[in-house]
Amino acid sequence: MRFHSLESRVVVLFISLLLTLQLVAYFAIGNAIDTNARSAIESELKISTKVFSRLLDQNAQKLIQGATLLSKDYAFREAIGTHDTETIVSTLLNHGQRLGADLTMLVDLDGKITAASSDTLAHGLQQSVSSMIKTATEKGSAGNIDIVDGKPYQMVMVPVLAPVTISWVVMAIPLDQTLVSDMRELSKMQISLLTSQNRSPWKMNVSTLEQQEALQLASALPKDEAGPRLMRDMEIGDNHYRTNVLPLASNGNNSAVAVLQLSIDQAVAPYKKLQRNLLILTVLGCIVASIISAVTARRVIEPVRQLADTARRLGTGDYLTPIKVERTDEIGDLANSFSHMRDAIASREQEIRRLAYWDTLTILPNRALFREMLDEAITLAKSRLSTCYVLMMDLDRFKHVNDVMGHSFGDILLQEVAHRLKVELGAGNIQPARLGGDEFAVLLPETTEEVALQIAEKILHALEHPISIEDQTVDIGASIGIAGFPSHAADAATLLSRVEVAMYAAKQAKNGAVIYAPDIDKSSQQSLSLLSEMRTALERNDFRLYVQPKVSLTNGEVVAVEALVRWLHPERNFIYPDQFIPFAEQTGFIRQLTHWMMNASAQACREWKNAGIHLKISVNISTRDLMDQELPEKFANILSLHQVQAADFCLEITESAIMDDPVRAHLTLDKLHAMGMELSIDDFGTGYSSLAYLKRLPVNELKIDKSFVLKMEQDIDDTKIVKSTIDLGHNMGLRVVAEGIENAKVMNLLKELGCDQGQGYHISRPMPASELQPWLLTWSQHQTI
Structure with missing residues (x-):
């Protein structure tokens, strides 16, 4: 199957349409999957963020409840009243261990830590403790997240009442792996806690990610990410994540954030599988469609190819080979139409050939056939070393007759001239032809110049007799040019050109018949050269x-x-x-x-x-x-x-x-x-x-010809003619101008006669x-x- 054939183009068209539709559907589905997956991930990420915040709130409430229970312990309050530091520290330590708190502290009303289960941690939280007292005083309790030694801690503060506030109890627990693991169990997201000290690069604290991915996340997170909450896409390892950054704490130059992530790849994985299946189905569909379209195209195109072969045979003139397409559909109708067309073309070609080579008015050979006859005559003369001559005849006064009597009369006149030519030349190899208009030609094979001149005289003599048509008698003559091979030309084109030159010379000289001579052609060439x-x-x-x-x-x-x-x-x-x-x-x-x-x-x-x-x-x-x-x-x-x-x-x-x-x-x-x-x-x-x-x-002016003006001072008759012309012009209301003034006498005489204007060599x-x-x-x- 050729690539540029109609069959291949039909197949390519079908496959192209199918591929286009499938590819559009494939990319549209892919785009929809990605859009819907991102929308679902963002919704889930927002929900997970709220869950994480709620989890932090629950931890805070748990701590507040434990701290409140401690603040209401009678022995603990008694120890505070007696300043029994050993009992206070022991109570803080034991109570904190029961609640899982890393740090339990007692703070006086001035915000100074008076006792703690861990002096190291207590020192790091002194600033946060001082800032929480105002909130706790107003609301009855306070909560906060602070950073100590690069780790985030969640802490709460409740008052010790007796019955007025005599101190504050503060408890703190670390935000550690337990928290992120609990969050991971509650949702599909990955969560990581990162801290930054003195605006240094982020340091991973705890994370549900693999260690390598956790390190990549810490290095990929910008330094200023502790600002407002922000969602973004991040490439970590081989996974593509949608990320939400949640600020947790900001203490001077120290910051802590929670990074919540959902994997886009995992979210779209089920849909991608469906998309791949669709692609496989598309490929299989294209293969099947290619086979079906190829078979269909062949069934459609094969009869067309047969008709094309028939058309080529018609082009070469073969009108006999039958058309072997036996079908009852539109192709069959086309084949039948081809068959009728072939027969019609064969018939018309015969008619066209007749019209192409024969003059329909006079039933004489036309210029094309005469040219072929002349070529054959010259070829024959060359082979026999003989001669051939051509007569070209143009009718005199035919245009006048045609204009006066009408074209129908002119056509009958041409038919009569053709009849006389046939009668005068008789049957034989001397064949007249009509070249066009009122031009006729006669081919004289194997003839001498003398015989050609005699035949020309015979034709002219035959046309001297008047022709009677529709009760009208017409006198019409002719002018004939004579030229021959090889004396005047070596080929048909040159011979026809030169016999035409001779014919126009005869017409101009009104000399009947003229034999071609180089001097005649030279004059014609000079005219062409001048033009x-x-x-x-x-x-x-x-x-x-x-x-x-x-x-x-x-x-x-x-x-x-x-x-x-x-x-x-x-x-x-x-x-x-x-x-x-x-x-x-x-x-x-x-x-x-x-x-x-x-x-x-x-x-x-x-x-x-x-x-x-x-x-x-x-x-x-x-x-x-x-x-x-x-x-x-x-x-x-x-x-x-x-x-x-x-x-x-x-x-x-x-x-x-x-x-x-x-x-x-x-x-x-x-x-x-x-x-x-x-x-x-x-x-x-x-x-x-x-x-x-x-x-x-x-008209406005009469101009007297100079032939009357040149010698009017010497010729009284010229003077009278000029005087009469001047009077005639003036009587008709015209200006009169005399040309040819060559001396002062003529100029003065014209002035006396009343001539208006003059020109001539005397003036300039x-x-x-x-x-x-x-x-x-x-x-x-x-x-x-």
Whole structure:
């Protein structure tokens, strides 16, 4: 069983769940045992502490009773009255021995010990005796625990009455092993009595612990432990105890404590055994669960594995091997579904293959199948040292027909063209194909260039006859490119690329059929290279913004500039617009260039405004720009970026750009005008625009083409055209600008004719935008002079 297989993961999942549950239960039970055991130990420890205190009280009461009996003895009182010291001492000694007291004393009313059964012990208890008299006087008796020679003693004091107090009797017994043994019998706890003299480390007095553990307890107990009662955990030997420290006596620097302990290990031992049994059951349960889950997983996974093998065979194209899963459950349903899916895939694969290699409209081979056919033809030609040729044909005017008559009409037209190709080529190994759109190709295996050209002419001749469709007659021609192996290419990909180059050359030259030549490809590569260089120039900022001033012909004041672009090529130096603008318009790169121009103009406008120069900037936009319905939004973003106003700009549009698609152009111009930008018709008079349509456009300016201005002082017809244009513009409420002013005579003549503004080399040649400010100063000085 592989570790990463579904079977192993099912087993691991079951075992993981079981282990997780058991481990959570194990630790939860362990935590509960420990918590409950500690709670029970603390309760028992509190009870045992009270029992120990009660035991001390009982000992004190026993002593008080014995001392009281002694104080009431007539002979003893008589001896006290006669100061018979020998009789007093004898009575004290005999009575103390009967009660088990180590010390019996007679104390006078001043607190001085007058007789004792042991002078040594009596001396050590003198201070405690003196302190007990006040309590005994108030309460009739007193009790205390004191330390003598490192041992704790419990003592009591009662009065000798005759009938008033004439003396005090004091009895003392040691807190010894008998006491702790009695306590041990009354409870499960361990008890130890420890003393400390002169704040020295604790010394074990008596204990129920083993000798080694008793010594460890004495060394582990802090020196200041004779303070308030405290419970804590202590490790002594191999046992873990819950401990309660009970202060007994504190005499100056001497202290005595009782340490009461209960073993946590003994308390939880029965529960730990149950916990271990649970762990053993968990291990056994995991083993059993592993076996059961492995068997269950195998029963579930094995059919799935068989279906996976079937899926792999389907992936290799094997649709015949039966699926051997005989079950009536969900797995059986899945197996039946696989069987139906296999049959459906086999059917669809046949259909997909047909769609992948055959054009559904013309029932001709498509580009993919034609490429395979071409590979086979080239391989065959290599083996036989022969040639093969390819014709690629593109229909002329098909887009126009498709746009005017509709796509359904265009589809029928393509079917008719395919039919004519089949008829002209006839049955045999010459196979036409449709590559896409209105492009067709013909494979000519083992054919010479002359034969290929003849077949191309034959096809062109067949397409010269009009095609009648739905009572409509259509004249449609074609452009054919020709290329062959091995003269033009050594492989199928290169051959298709070069025959396409030849086909576009034929279409551009309107020459019918063109055989591929390296010069054609070179021209195409140069175009591609130019487009690539323009993109690189835009990325590297190789374009430069130039401006040409416009002046008012009334007073000579500079009122505007026209933004122009120059290309600073790293190798060819300056490239002028007429060398790359037409190609940019043809390829669509003009949109990116217009965006750059608008951005650079807005930046220059902001810099001029900061310098106190306020001029309107004219920017040219092309046909492709007008077709972009998002152009107003793009310009608005640029204006916002540089914080300039739309009223600072005038957009110049040629007549032909408007008339290519008047509806879309009108929509775009309306949006730009609504933003506040002025609009100008550039090169007015050179196009074929309708004045009725132009008057509806939101334009502000007409710009007379320079072809009418350059020699108007010499050509009366040009002067008349310019005069008419100026009057027309003024009648339409438009500003009129003349470009191409190259001398003072033309400038003065335009002023006489009422032209509003002018620009040209006489005023200034185009200059870098950065040089405008010093030029304006020079121009202003010149006008003043």
